[in-house]
Amino acid sequence: MALLELQNVHTYYGKIHALKGISMTVEKGEIVTLIGSNGAGKSTTLRTISGLLKPRQGQVLFNGKRIDTLPPHEIVKLGIAQSPEGRRIFPRLTVLENLEMGAFLYNTRSPEYQADLDRVLTLFPRLRERVSQKGGTLSGGEQQMLAIGRALMTRPQVLLLDEPSMGLAPVLVEQIFEIIQTINQQGTTVLLVEQNALQALSIAHRGYVLQSGEIVLEDTAANLRDNEMVQKAYLGLE
Protein backbone atom coordinates (compact mmCIF):
# COMPACT_ATOMS: atom_id res chain seq x y z
CA MET A 1 0.00 0.00 0.00
CA ALA A 2 1.33 3.38 -0.96
CA LEU A 3 1.83 5.96 1.78
CA LEU A 4 0.05 8.61 -0.25
CA GLU A 5 -2.20 7.94 -3.20
CA LEU A 6 -4.30 10.11 -5.49
CA GLN A 7 -7.04 8.38 -7.45
CA ASN A 8 -8.51 10.17 -10.45
CA VAL A 9 -8.57 13.55 -8.67
CA HIS A 10 -10.47 16.43 -10.31
CA THR A 11 -10.10 19.87 -8.73
CA TYR A 12 -11.74 23.09 -9.88
CA TYR A 13 -11.25 26.80 -9.23
CA GLY A 14 -14.82 27.92 -9.70
CA LYS A 15 -15.50 26.87 -13.28
CA ILE A 16 -11.87 26.30 -14.20
CA HIS A 17 -11.05 22.62 -14.40
CA ALA A 18 -7.51 22.64 -12.94
CA LEU A 19 -6.83 18.95 -12.29
CA LYS A 20 -8.31 16.57 -14.82
CA GLY A 21 -8.05 13.19 -13.19
CA ILE A 22 -4.69 12.96 -11.46
CA SER A 23 -3.62 9.52 -10.24
CA MET A 24 -0.29 9.09 -8.54
CA THR A 25 1.39 7.31 -5.64
CA VAL A 26 4.15 8.17 -3.21
CA GLU A 27 5.84 5.28 -1.39
CA LYS A 28 7.32 5.53 2.06
CA GLY A 29 10.88 6.84 2.03
CA GLU A 30 10.81 8.19 -1.52
CA ILE A 31 11.48 11.58 -3.00
CA VAL A 32 8.90 11.97 -5.73
CA THR A 33 8.92 15.03 -7.93
CA LEU A 34 6.13 16.63 -9.89
CA ILE A 35 7.47 18.69 -12.77
CA GLY A 36 5.68 20.80 -15.32
CA SER A 37 5.37 24.33 -16.63
CA ASN A 38 3.51 27.26 -15.10
CA GLY A 39 -0.17 26.56 -14.64
CA ALA A 40 0.16 22.83 -15.21
CA GLY A 41 -1.52 22.14 -11.87
CA LYS A 42 1.46 21.28 -9.67
CA SER A 43 0.57 23.59 -6.80
CA THR A 44 -3.10 22.69 -7.16
CA THR A 45 -2.17 19.05 -6.64
CA LEU A 46 -0.33 19.85 -3.41
CA ARG A 47 -3.12 22.12 -2.17
CA THR A 48 -5.62 19.35 -2.85
CA ILE A 49 -3.53 16.87 -0.83
CA SER A 50 -3.16 19.25 2.12
CA GLY A 51 -6.88 20.01 2.12
CA LEU A 52 -6.78 23.70 1.16
CA LEU A 53 -8.72 22.68 -1.97
CA LYS A 54 -11.40 20.00 -2.11
CA PRO A 55 -11.51 17.67 -5.13
CA ARG A 56 -14.86 17.57 -6.88
CA GLN A 57 -14.24 13.99 -7.95
CA GLY A 58 -11.78 11.25 -7.02
CA GLN A 59 -10.06 10.67 -3.71
CA VAL A 60 -6.85 11.17 -1.79
CA LEU A 61 -5.67 8.29 0.42
CA PHE A 62 -3.07 8.49 3.16
CA ASN A 63 -1.99 5.19 4.72
CA GLY A 64 -5.03 3.73 2.97
CA LYS A 65 -7.41 6.17 4.69
CA ARG A 66 -9.43 8.71 2.78
CA ILE A 67 -8.37 12.26 3.70
CA ASP A 68 -9.87 14.51 1.01
CA THR A 69 -12.95 15.19 3.12
CA LEU A 70 -10.93 16.45 6.10
CA PRO A 71 -10.11 20.11 6.85
CA PRO A 72 -6.42 21.10 6.52
CA HIS A 73 -5.69 21.12 10.27
CA GLU A 74 -6.85 17.48 10.57
CA ILE A 75 -4.67 16.44 7.65
CA VAL A 76 -1.62 18.03 9.29
CA LYS A 77 -2.38 15.99 12.42
CA LEU A 78 -2.22 12.77 10.38
CA GLY A 79 1.31 13.59 9.21
CA ILE A 80 1.24 15.61 5.99
CA ALA A 81 3.01 18.96 6.06
CA GLN A 82 3.21 21.53 3.31
CA SER A 83 5.79 24.21 2.71
CA PRO A 84 3.60 26.45 0.54
CA GLU A 85 4.41 28.24 -2.69
CA GLY A 86 5.78 31.73 -2.05
CA ARG A 87 6.92 30.56 1.42
CA ARG A 88 4.05 32.27 3.28
CA ILE A 89 6.05 33.07 6.39
CA PHE A 90 4.04 34.84 9.12
CA PRO A 91 5.73 38.21 8.57
CA ARG A 92 5.06 39.77 11.96
CA LEU A 93 5.96 36.73 14.05
CA THR A 94 9.60 36.08 14.90
CA VAL A 95 11.51 33.15 13.41
CA LEU A 96 11.13 31.24 16.68
CA GLU A 97 7.40 32.01 16.82
CA ASN A 98 7.01 30.81 13.23
CA LEU A 99 8.64 27.52 14.21
CA GLU A 100 6.48 27.38 17.32
CA MET A 101 3.40 27.67 15.10
CA GLY A 102 4.68 24.67 13.16
CA ALA A 103 4.60 22.79 16.46
CA PHE A 104 1.12 24.12 17.28
CA LEU A 105 -0.19 20.58 17.79
CA TYR A 106 2.47 19.72 20.35
CA ASN A 107 3.46 20.79 23.81
CA THR A 108 6.21 23.35 23.36
CA ARG A 109 7.54 22.63 26.83
CA SER A 110 8.30 19.00 26.04
CA PRO A 111 11.78 17.61 25.32
CA GLU A 112 10.46 16.31 21.96
CA TYR A 113 9.75 19.89 20.90
CA GLN A 114 13.22 20.88 22.01
CA ALA A 115 14.67 18.04 19.92
CA ASP A 116 12.62 19.06 16.86
CA LEU A 117 13.77 22.64 17.26
CA ASP A 118 17.40 21.59 17.54
CA ARG A 119 17.06 19.40 14.47
CA VAL A 120 15.63 22.24 12.38
CA LEU A 121 18.19 24.76 13.62
CA THR A 122 20.98 22.28 12.88
CA LEU A 123 19.65 21.73 9.36
CA PHE A 124 19.42 25.49 8.89
CA PRO A 125 22.14 27.15 11.00
CA ARG A 126 21.22 30.50 9.43
CA LEU A 127 17.90 30.41 11.26
CA ARG A 128 19.64 29.98 14.59
CA GLU A 129 21.27 33.38 14.11
CA ARG A 130 17.91 34.94 13.30
CA VAL A 131 15.58 33.38 15.90
CA SER A 132 14.33 36.63 17.37
CA GLN A 133 14.03 38.47 14.05
CA LYS A 134 10.62 39.04 12.47
CA GLY A 135 9.86 36.61 9.65
CA GLY A 136 9.11 39.44 7.23
CA THR A 137 12.65 40.82 7.54
CA LEU A 138 14.38 37.63 6.33
CA SER A 139 15.86 37.26 2.85
CA GLY A 140 14.13 35.02 0.34
CA GLY A 141 16.50 32.14 0.97
CA GLU A 142 16.15 32.40 4.73
CA GLN A 143 12.37 32.51 4.39
CA GLN A 144 12.49 29.34 2.31
CA MET A 145 14.55 27.65 5.03
CA LEU A 146 12.05 28.84 7.63
CA ALA A 147 9.10 27.56 5.57
CA ILE A 148 10.69 24.10 5.31
CA GLY A 149 11.75 24.15 8.96
CA ARG A 150 8.28 25.20 10.05
CA ALA A 151 6.75 22.33 8.06
CA LEU A 152 9.21 19.89 9.69
CA MET A 153 8.09 21.07 13.13
CA THR A 154 4.69 19.45 12.48
CA ARG A 155 6.52 16.03 12.57
CA PRO A 156 5.38 14.98 9.11
CA GLN A 157 5.58 11.55 7.50
CA VAL A 158 5.24 13.26 4.14
CA LEU A 159 6.65 16.68 3.37
CA LEU A 160 5.07 18.55 0.46
CA LEU A 161 7.47 21.13 -0.94
CA ASP A 162 6.10 23.70 -3.36
CA GLU A 163 8.80 25.35 -5.48
CA PRO A 164 11.51 25.53 -2.82
CA SER A 165 13.98 26.97 -5.35
CA MET A 166 11.77 29.81 -6.55
CA GLY A 167 13.52 33.17 -6.55
CA LEU A 168 16.71 31.91 -4.94
CA ALA A 169 20.31 32.48 -6.00
CA PRO A 170 21.85 29.39 -7.69
CA VAL A 171 24.22 28.72 -4.78
CA LEU A 172 21.27 28.68 -2.37
CA VAL A 173 19.26 26.40 -4.67
CA GLU A 174 22.11 23.91 -4.49
CA GLN A 175 22.08 24.12 -0.70
CA ILE A 176 18.31 23.75 -0.33
CA PHE A 177 18.32 20.64 -2.49
CA GLU A 178 21.10 19.13 -0.42
CA ILE A 179 19.07 19.76 2.71
CA ILE A 180 15.98 18.18 1.14
CA GLN A 181 18.06 15.05 0.54
CA THR A 182 19.25 15.09 4.14
CA ILE A 183 15.68 15.41 5.39
CA ASN A 184 14.70 12.44 3.23
CA GLN A 185 17.62 10.36 4.52
CA GLN A 186 16.48 11.15 8.07
CA GLY A 187 13.24 9.33 7.27
CA THR A 188 10.76 11.84 5.83
CA THR A 189 9.06 11.07 2.56
CA VAL A 190 9.14 14.05 0.18
CA LEU A 191 6.80 15.14 -2.60
CA LEU A 192 8.59 17.90 -4.45
CA VAL A 193 7.00 20.29 -6.92
CA GLU A 194 9.52 22.11 -9.07
CA GLN A 195 9.94 24.18 -12.19
CA ASN A 196 13.66 23.59 -11.89
CA ALA A 197 13.29 20.12 -13.35
CA LEU A 198 17.02 19.41 -13.66
CA GLN A 199 17.65 19.91 -9.95
CA ALA A 200 14.48 18.08 -8.95
CA LEU A 201 15.27 15.03 -11.09
CA SER A 202 18.83 14.92 -9.76
CA ILE A 203 17.66 14.21 -6.20
CA ALA A 204 14.31 12.44 -6.79
CA HIS A 205 13.74 8.70 -7.04
CA ARG A 206 10.72 8.97 -9.30
CA GLY A 207 8.88 11.72 -11.12
CA TYR A 208 5.62 12.67 -12.76
CA VAL A 209 5.29 15.16 -15.61
CA LEU A 210 2.18 17.30 -15.45
CA GLN A 211 0.71 19.14 -18.44
CA SER A 212 -2.45 21.27 -18.21
CA GLY A 213 -3.91 19.27 -15.37
CA GLU A 214 -3.01 15.80 -16.59
CA ILE A 215 -0.12 13.45 -15.96
CA VAL A 216 1.58 12.80 -19.31
CA LEU A 217 4.60 10.83 -18.13
CA GLU A 218 5.72 8.89 -15.09
CA ASP A 219 9.00 7.08 -14.61
CA THR A 220 12.12 6.83 -12.50
CA ALA A 221 14.03 10.08 -12.22
CA ALA A 222 16.94 8.68 -14.22
CA ASN A 223 14.69 7.64 -17.11
CA LEU A 224 12.93 10.98 -17.10
CA ARG A 225 16.28 12.76 -17.30
CA ASP A 226 17.07 10.78 -20.44
CA ASN A 227 13.62 11.16 -21.96
CA GLU A 228 13.74 13.24 -25.14
CA MET A 229 10.47 15.03 -24.53
CA VAL A 230 11.48 15.98 -20.98
CA GLN A 231 14.86 17.17 -22.13
CA LYS A 232 13.34 19.42 -24.78
CA ALA A 233 10.48 20.84 -22.76
CA TYR A 234 11.86 21.08 -19.23
CA LEU A 235 15.59 20.66 -19.19
CA GLY A 236 16.40 23.09 -21.99
CA LEU A 237 18.57 20.53 -23.77
CA GLU A 238 18.52 19.90 -27.52
Place this chain on the structure above:
Amino acid sequence: MAVDATVAPTTARRSLGEVLGVVFGPVGQLLAFIVGSAVSLALIVVVLAFILSPTQPDIMQRVVIILPQVIIDGLVRGFLFATIALGYTMVYGVLEFINFAHGEIFMIGGVVGATVSFLLVSTGTLESIPPLVFVLLVILVAMAFCGMLAVTVERVAYRPLRGAPRLVPLISAIGMSLILQDLARLVMTSTPLGFNARYQTPNFGQPIQLFTMQLGDRSVPVILSPRDLIFIVAATIMLVVLNYVVNATKLGKAIRATAQDMPTASLMGIDVNRIVALTFLIGGALGGAAGALFGLRIGTVNPYMGLIPGLKAFTAAVLGGIGNITGAMVGGVVLGFLEAFVAAYLSIFTAGNFSGAAYADVAAFSILILLLIFRPSGLLGEATTQKV
Protein backbone atom coordinates in the same frame (compact mmCIF):
# COMPACT_ATOMS: atom_id res chain seq x y z
CA MET B 1 27.89 29.50 7.10
CA ALA B 2 29.57 27.49 9.82
CA VAL B 3 27.67 26.83 13.01
CA ASP B 4 28.88 29.17 15.67
CA ALA B 5 29.63 26.92 18.60
CA THR B 6 29.17 29.76 21.05
CA VAL B 7 25.53 30.30 20.13
CA ALA B 8 23.52 29.09 23.07
CA PRO B 9 20.98 26.39 22.33
CA THR B 10 17.72 28.08 21.47
CA THR B 11 14.95 27.17 23.80
CA ALA B 12 11.26 27.75 23.55
CA ARG B 13 11.04 28.54 27.21
CA ARG B 14 11.33 32.23 27.74
CA SER B 15 12.83 33.92 30.69
CA LEU B 16 10.55 35.98 32.87
CA GLY B 17 12.21 39.09 31.49
CA GLU B 18 11.26 38.20 27.94
CA VAL B 19 7.65 37.56 28.90
CA LEU B 20 7.51 40.87 30.71
CA GLY B 21 9.04 42.46 27.63
CA VAL B 22 6.43 41.18 25.19
CA VAL B 23 3.59 41.97 27.58
CA PHE B 24 4.72 45.33 28.84
CA GLY B 25 6.24 46.55 25.58
CA PRO B 26 2.77 47.34 24.22
CA VAL B 27 1.59 48.52 27.65
CA GLY B 28 4.58 50.87 27.79
CA GLN B 29 3.69 52.17 24.35
CA LEU B 30 0.15 52.77 25.60
CA LEU B 31 1.47 54.56 28.66
CA ALA B 32 3.64 56.76 26.45
CA PHE B 33 0.58 57.73 24.41
CA ILE B 34 -1.45 58.41 27.58
CA VAL B 35 1.20 60.71 29.02
CA GLY B 36 1.93 62.21 25.60
CA SER B 37 -1.70 63.06 24.85
CA ALA B 38 -2.34 64.44 28.33
CA VAL B 39 0.78 66.59 28.36
CA SER B 40 0.48 67.91 24.81
CA LEU B 41 -3.21 68.72 25.10
CA ALA B 42 -2.63 70.37 28.48
CA LEU B 43 0.16 72.46 26.94
CA ILE B 44 -2.11 73.48 24.08
CA VAL B 45 -4.87 74.72 26.39
CA VAL B 46 -2.39 76.52 28.64
CA VAL B 47 -0.77 78.24 25.65
CA LEU B 48 -4.19 79.19 24.30
CA ALA B 49 -5.14 80.57 27.71
CA PHE B 50 -1.90 82.54 27.81
CA ILE B 51 -2.61 84.05 24.39
CA LEU B 52 -6.14 85.01 25.44
CA SER B 53 -5.17 86.25 28.92
CA PRO B 54 -4.73 89.96 27.94
CA THR B 55 -8.42 90.15 27.04
CA GLN B 56 -9.73 87.73 29.64
CA PRO B 57 -7.64 88.09 32.82
CA ASP B 58 -9.15 85.14 34.69
CA ILE B 59 -9.00 82.62 31.84
CA MET B 60 -5.74 81.04 32.94
CA GLN B 61 -7.13 80.26 36.34
CA ARG B 62 -10.35 78.84 34.89
CA VAL B 63 -8.33 76.63 32.57
CA VAL B 64 -5.93 75.32 35.17
CA ILE B 65 -8.52 74.67 37.88
CA ILE B 66 -10.32 71.99 35.89
CA LEU B 67 -7.23 70.56 34.17
CA PRO B 68 -6.63 67.53 36.49
CA GLN B 69 -10.31 66.63 36.35
CA VAL B 70 -10.27 66.82 32.54
CA ILE B 71 -7.27 64.52 32.41
CA ILE B 72 -9.04 61.94 34.61
CA ASP B 73 -12.14 62.25 32.44
CA GLY B 74 -9.98 61.74 29.33
CA LEU B 75 -8.46 58.64 30.83
CA VAL B 76 -11.86 57.13 31.64
CA ARG B 77 -13.25 57.90 28.18
CA GLY B 78 -10.04 56.63 26.63
CA PHE B 79 -10.14 53.29 28.44
CA LEU B 80 -13.82 52.93 27.54
CA PHE B 81 -13.08 53.38 23.83
CA ALA B 82 -9.99 51.19 24.09
CA THR B 83 -11.81 48.20 25.58
CA ILE B 84 -14.56 48.39 22.96
CA ALA B 85 -12.15 49.11 20.10
CA LEU B 86 -10.28 45.88 20.82
CA GLY B 87 -13.33 43.87 19.75
CA TYR B 88 -13.50 45.66 16.39
CA THR B 89 -9.80 45.41 15.73
CA MET B 90 -9.34 41.75 16.70
CA VAL B 91 -12.19 40.61 14.49
CA TYR B 92 -10.94 42.84 11.67
CA GLY B 93 -7.46 41.43 12.10
CA VAL B 94 -8.63 37.87 11.58
CA LEU B 95 -11.54 38.26 9.15
CA GLU B 96 -10.93 41.70 7.54
CA PHE B 97 -14.50 42.61 8.29
CA ILE B 98 -16.06 45.29 10.52
CA ASN B 99 -18.38 43.73 13.06
CA PHE B 100 -20.91 46.54 13.32
CA ALA B 101 -22.91 44.59 15.90
CA HIS B 102 -20.10 45.06 18.41
CA GLY B 103 -21.60 48.29 19.82
CA GLU B 104 -24.70 46.26 20.69
CA ILE B 105 -22.58 43.67 22.51
CA PHE B 106 -21.33 46.58 24.61
CA MET B 107 -24.93 47.72 25.24
CA ILE B 108 -25.98 44.20 26.25
CA GLY B 109 -23.05 44.10 28.69
CA GLY B 110 -24.62 47.15 30.33
CA VAL B 111 -28.06 45.55 30.35
CA VAL B 112 -26.67 42.34 31.86
CA GLY B 113 -24.97 44.40 34.57
CA ALA B 114 -28.21 46.26 35.28
CA THR B 115 -30.07 42.96 35.44
CA VAL B 116 -27.64 41.55 37.98
CA SER B 117 -27.99 44.73 40.00
CA PHE B 118 -31.81 44.56 39.70
CA LEU B 119 -31.87 40.96 40.91
CA LEU B 120 -29.71 41.88 43.88
CA VAL B 121 -31.97 44.83 44.69
CA SER B 122 -35.15 42.77 44.46
CA THR B 123 -33.72 40.11 46.76
CA GLY B 124 -32.57 42.83 49.11
CA THR B 125 -28.94 41.74 49.09
CA LEU B 126 -27.43 44.68 47.22
CA GLU B 127 -26.47 46.73 50.24
CA SER B 128 -25.11 43.77 52.15
CA ILE B 129 -22.47 42.58 49.64
CA PRO B 130 -19.07 44.23 49.56
CA PRO B 131 -18.67 46.72 46.67
CA LEU B 132 -15.65 44.88 45.29
CA VAL B 133 -17.59 41.60 45.10
CA PHE B 134 -20.42 43.43 43.34
CA VAL B 135 -18.07 44.90 40.74
CA LEU B 136 -16.41 41.54 40.10
CA LEU B 137 -19.81 39.86 39.85
CA VAL B 138 -21.26 42.24 37.24
CA ILE B 139 -18.06 42.24 35.21
CA LEU B 140 -17.72 38.46 35.16
CA VAL B 141 -21.39 37.81 34.38
CA ALA B 142 -21.35 40.43 31.60
CA MET B 143 -18.10 39.01 30.17
CA ALA B 144 -19.43 35.44 30.14
CA PHE B 145 -22.79 36.41 28.64
CA CYS B 146 -21.41 38.78 26.00
CA GLY B 147 -18.54 36.47 25.07
CA MET B 148 -20.95 33.64 24.37
CA LEU B 149 -23.34 35.99 22.60
CA ALA B 150 -20.58 37.25 20.28
CA VAL B 151 -19.56 33.65 19.47
CA THR B 152 -23.19 32.80 18.71
CA VAL B 153 -23.57 35.85 16.46
CA GLU B 154 -20.45 34.80 14.53
CA ARG B 155 -21.70 31.25 14.18
CA VAL B 156 -25.19 32.25 13.03
CA ALA B 157 -24.71 35.44 11.04
CA TYR B 158 -21.10 35.56 9.81
CA ARG B 159 -19.62 32.08 9.38
CA PRO B 160 -22.14 30.96 6.73
CA LEU B 161 -21.07 34.05 4.72
CA ARG B 162 -17.30 33.48 5.04
CA GLY B 163 -16.70 33.03 1.32
CA ALA B 164 -19.17 35.69 0.19
CA PRO B 165 -18.20 39.13 -1.21
CA ARG B 166 -17.13 41.63 1.44
CA LEU B 167 -20.32 43.68 1.51
CA VAL B 168 -22.50 40.69 2.38
CA PRO B 169 -21.21 40.01 5.94
CA LEU B 170 -21.15 43.78 6.52
CA ILE B 171 -24.88 44.00 5.79
CA SER B 172 -25.41 40.94 7.97
CA ALA B 173 -23.58 42.73 10.81
CA ILE B 174 -25.79 45.82 10.46
CA GLY B 175 -28.84 43.55 10.53
CA MET B 176 -27.50 41.78 13.61
CA SER B 177 -26.99 45.15 15.27
CA LEU B 178 -30.66 46.10 14.71
CA ILE B 179 -31.86 42.69 15.87
CA LEU B 180 -29.85 42.88 19.12
CA GLN B 181 -31.09 46.43 19.79
CA ASP B 182 -34.71 45.45 19.37
CA LEU B 183 -34.32 42.22 21.28
CA ALA B 184 -32.86 44.16 24.19
CA ARG B 185 -35.69 46.69 23.95
CA LEU B 186 -38.29 43.90 23.87
CA VAL B 187 -36.79 42.15 26.89
CA MET B 188 -36.32 45.36 28.86
CA THR B 189 -39.78 46.85 28.25
CA SER B 190 -41.55 43.57 28.96
CA THR B 191 -39.75 43.04 32.28
CA PRO B 192 -39.57 45.26 35.36
CA LEU B 193 -36.22 46.54 34.08
CA GLY B 194 -37.91 49.10 31.84
CA PHE B 195 -36.61 51.00 28.81
CA ASN B 196 -34.30 53.12 30.95
CA ALA B 197 -33.11 50.52 33.40
CA ARG B 198 -31.66 51.77 36.64
CA TYR B 199 -28.28 50.40 37.50
CA GLN B 200 -28.05 50.51 41.26
CA THR B 201 -24.81 49.82 43.05
CA PRO B 202 -23.72 49.43 46.63
CA ASN B 203 -22.30 52.55 48.21
CA PHE B 204 -18.77 52.91 46.89
CA GLY B 205 -17.84 55.45 49.52
CA GLN B 206 -16.57 58.99 49.38
CA PRO B 207 -14.64 60.43 46.42
CA ILE B 208 -10.92 60.08 46.93
CA GLN B 209 -9.00 63.30 47.28
CA LEU B 210 -5.77 62.79 45.35
CA PHE B 211 -4.02 66.05 46.21
CA THR B 212 -4.68 69.74 46.58
CA MET B 213 -3.63 72.21 43.92
CA GLN B 214 -2.41 75.63 45.10
CA LEU B 215 -3.50 78.38 42.72
CA GLY B 216 -2.44 81.71 44.14
CA ASP B 217 -4.43 82.07 47.33
CA ARG B 218 -6.94 79.33 46.44
CA SER B 219 -6.45 75.65 47.11
CA VAL B 220 -8.36 73.35 44.78
CA PRO B 221 -8.84 69.69 45.69
CA VAL B 222 -8.32 67.15 42.90
CA ILE B 223 -10.77 64.30 43.39
CA LEU B 224 -11.25 60.91 41.82
CA SER B 225 -14.67 59.33 42.13
CA PRO B 226 -14.67 55.64 43.15
CA ARG B 227 -16.59 54.73 39.98
CA ASP B 228 -13.87 56.30 37.80
CA LEU B 229 -11.25 54.48 39.83
CA ILE B 230 -13.06 51.16 39.34
CA PHE B 231 -13.24 51.79 35.61
CA ILE B 232 -9.56 52.72 35.30
CA VAL B 233 -8.34 49.77 37.39
CA ALA B 234 -10.58 47.19 35.69
CA ALA B 235 -9.72 48.42 32.20
CA THR B 236 -6.00 48.42 33.00
CA ILE B 237 -6.15 44.83 34.25
CA MET B 238 -8.05 43.70 31.15
CA LEU B 239 -5.61 45.42 28.78
CA VAL B 240 -2.59 43.88 30.52
CA VAL B 241 -4.15 40.39 30.55
CA LEU B 242 -5.10 40.69 26.89
CA ASN B 243 -1.54 41.69 26.02
CA TYR B 244 -0.27 38.67 27.89
CA VAL B 245 -2.68 36.30 26.14
CA VAL B 246 -2.04 37.66 22.66
CA ASN B 247 1.71 38.13 22.87
CA ALA B 248 2.98 35.47 25.23
CA THR B 249 0.73 32.41 24.92
CA LYS B 250 0.65 29.85 22.14
CA LEU B 251 -3.05 30.48 21.54
CA GLY B 252 -2.38 34.20 21.25
CA LYS B 253 0.35 33.55 18.72
CA ALA B 254 -2.08 31.33 16.82
CA ILE B 255 -4.53 34.26 16.74
CA ARG B 256 -1.83 36.49 15.29
CA ALA B 257 -0.73 33.82 12.81
CA THR B 258 -4.34 33.35 11.67
CA ALA B 259 -4.71 37.11 11.27
CA GLN B 260 -1.57 37.28 9.15
CA ASP B 261 -2.31 34.33 6.86
CA MET B 262 -5.35 32.15 7.42
CA PRO B 263 -4.69 29.33 4.90
CA THR B 264 -1.10 28.94 6.06
CA ALA B 265 -2.23 28.91 9.69
CA SER B 266 -4.48 25.98 8.87
CA LEU B 267 -1.43 24.17 7.40
CA MET B 268 0.17 24.43 10.87
CA GLY B 269 -2.65 22.36 12.35
CA ILE B 270 -4.48 25.42 13.67
CA ASP B 271 -8.26 25.04 13.53
CA VAL B 272 -8.94 28.50 12.11
CA ASN B 273 -12.67 28.36 12.84
CA ARG B 274 -11.89 27.86 16.50
CA ILE B 275 -9.49 30.81 16.40
CA VAL B 276 -12.15 33.00 14.80
CA ALA B 277 -14.63 31.95 17.51
CA LEU B 278 -11.98 32.71 20.13
CA THR B 279 -11.43 36.25 18.82
CA PHE B 280 -15.19 36.84 19.00
CA LEU B 281 -15.20 35.40 22.53
CA ILE B 282 -12.41 37.70 23.71
CA GLY B 283 -13.74 40.76 21.88
CA GLY B 284 -17.28 40.11 23.12
CA ALA B 285 -16.13 39.58 26.71
CA LEU B 286 -14.14 42.83 26.68
CA GLY B 287 -17.06 44.72 25.11
CA GLY B 288 -19.45 43.25 27.66
CA ALA B 289 -17.20 44.18 30.57
CA ALA B 290 -16.90 47.71 29.18
CA GLY B 291 -20.70 47.94 28.97
CA ALA B 292 -21.18 46.70 32.52
CA LEU B 293 -18.61 49.21 33.81
CA PHE B 294 -20.02 52.04 31.71
CA GLY B 295 -23.55 51.44 33.00
CA LEU B 296 -22.26 51.22 36.54
CA ARG B 297 -20.57 54.56 36.11
CA ILE B 298 -23.53 56.48 34.68
CA GLY B 299 -26.22 54.65 36.68
CA THR B 300 -28.68 53.82 33.89
CA VAL B 301 -28.76 51.78 30.68
CA ASN B 302 -31.01 51.71 27.61
CA PRO B 303 -31.11 49.61 24.42
CA TYR B 304 -29.66 52.36 22.22
CA MET B 305 -26.70 53.31 24.38
CA GLY B 306 -24.33 51.16 22.28
CA LEU B 307 -24.57 53.18 19.08
CA ILE B 308 -22.42 56.24 19.80
CA PRO B 309 -19.74 54.58 21.97
CA GLY B 310 -19.60 51.79 19.36
CA LEU B 311 -19.04 54.24 16.51
CA LYS B 312 -16.44 56.14 18.52
CA ALA B 313 -14.62 52.96 19.47
CA PHE B 314 -14.60 52.05 15.79
CA THR B 315 -13.10 55.49 15.14
CA ALA B 316 -10.52 54.72 17.82
CA ALA B 317 -9.68 51.39 16.17
CA VAL B 318 -9.18 53.12 12.81
CA LEU B 319 -7.21 55.91 14.51
CA GLY B 320 -4.78 53.38 15.97
CA GLY B 321 -4.59 51.33 12.77
CA ILE B 322 -7.34 48.76 12.35
CA GLY B 323 -6.21 45.20 12.94
CA ASN B 324 -3.49 46.34 15.32
CA ILE B 325 -4.23 45.46 18.96
CA THR B 326 -1.87 47.97 20.57
CA GLY B 327 -3.18 50.48 18.03
CA ALA B 328 -6.76 50.04 19.23
CA MET B 329 -5.73 50.82 22.80
CA VAL B 330 -3.63 53.81 21.73
CA GLY B 331 -6.37 55.08 19.43
CA GLY B 332 -8.95 54.76 22.20
CA VAL B 333 -6.84 56.69 24.67
CA VAL B 334 -5.94 59.46 22.21
CA LEU B 335 -9.56 59.85 21.14
CA GLY B 336 -10.73 59.86 24.77
CA PHE B 337 -8.34 62.66 25.71
CA LEU B 338 -9.22 64.73 22.65
CA GLU B 339 -12.89 64.40 23.39
CA ALA B 340 -12.49 65.24 27.08
CA PHE B 341 -10.48 68.36 26.25
CA VAL B 342 -12.94 69.52 23.61
CA ALA B 343 -15.87 68.89 25.94
CA ALA B 344 -14.26 70.84 28.77
CA TYR B 345 -12.53 73.71 27.02
CA LEU B 346 -14.45 74.58 23.88
CA SER B 347 -16.92 76.80 25.69
CA ILE B 348 -14.21 78.50 27.75
CA PHE B 349 -12.20 79.42 24.68
CA THR B 350 -15.20 80.50 22.61
CA ALA B 351 -16.56 82.66 25.47
CA GLY B 352 -19.54 80.35 25.82
CA ASN B 353 -20.59 80.51 22.16
CA PHE B 354 -20.12 76.79 21.60
CA SER B 355 -21.01 74.26 24.22
CA GLY B 356 -18.12 71.85 24.50
CA ALA B 357 -20.19 68.87 25.56
CA ALA B 358 -22.41 69.24 22.49
CA TYR B 359 -19.47 69.44 20.10
CA ALA B 360 -17.36 66.61 21.53
CA ASP B 361 -18.89 64.14 19.07
CA VAL B 362 -18.15 66.52 16.18
CA ALA B 363 -14.55 66.59 17.32
CA ALA B 364 -14.35 62.80 17.48
CA PHE B 365 -15.72 62.22 14.01
CA SER B 366 -13.77 65.13 12.49
CA ILE B 367 -10.66 63.31 13.64
CA LEU B 368 -11.82 60.16 11.86
CA ILE B 369 -12.34 62.07 8.61
CA LEU B 370 -9.02 63.95 8.84
CA LEU B 371 -7.21 60.71 9.62
CA LEU B 372 -8.76 58.88 6.70
CA ILE B 373 -7.56 61.70 4.43
CA PHE B 374 -4.02 62.12 5.74
CA ARG B 375 -3.07 58.80 7.29
CA PRO B 376 -5.44 56.04 6.22
CA SER B 377 -3.32 53.35 7.87
CA GLY B 378 -3.73 54.87 11.36
CA LEU B 379 -1.23 55.83 14.06
CA LEU B 380 0.36 52.39 14.37
CA GLY B 381 -0.95 50.76 11.20
CA GLU B 382 1.22 49.24 8.54
CA ALA B 383 1.49 51.14 5.28
CA THR B 384 0.21 48.29 3.13
CA THR B 385 -0.33 44.60 3.48
CA GLN B 386 2.72 42.59 2.62
CA LYS B 387 1.00 39.84 0.70
CA VAL B 388 2.89 38.90 -2.44
